[in-house]
Amino acid sequence: MELPRFILADNTDCPEDIFVIHTEFPRFIINLKDDEIELWDDLEGTDEEELSMQVAQYIEEASEFYDEEMKKYSE
Numbered sequence: 001m002e003l004p005r006f007i008l009a010d011n012t013d014c015p016e017d018i019f020v021i022h023t024e025f026p027r028f029i030i031n032l033k034d035d036e037i038e039l040w041d042d043l044e045g046t047d048e049e050e051l052s053m054q055v056a057q058y059i060e061e062a063s064e065f066y067d068e069e070m071k072k073y074s075e
Contacts, residue, residue, distance in 0.1 A: 003023040004023065005022065005023060005024055005065075006020050006021065006022060006023070006061070006062055006065040007020070007021040007023065008020060008021075008065075008066065008069055009021055009029070016033060017031050017032075017033050018031070018032045018033060018066065019031055019032070020032060020062040020063075020065060020066055022058055022062060025041055026039055026040075026041045026043060026046075026051065026054070026055065027039070027040040027041050028040060028041075028055070028058070030059060030062050032062070032063060032066055035059060037055065037059070
């Protein structure tokens with residue numbers, strides 16, 4: 001089974017937070033409440049400027065994913 005690119009997550013210990021998990025490289029979890037990111041992959045040797053641009057794009061995509069998922073719940 002192939003994992004979806006993004007996965008929604010929550011936790012009762014953090015009731016105000018909304019998490020989106022990015023399952024492809026670079027794997028990370030983002031808290032959409034404050035855009036805090038936790039990277040899970042070792043990024044040693046990667047081009048930091050390119051990675052920064054990639055992650056910025058993924059943050060935008062994670063927010064769009066969340067918005068689309070919420071629309072589906074309200075239908």
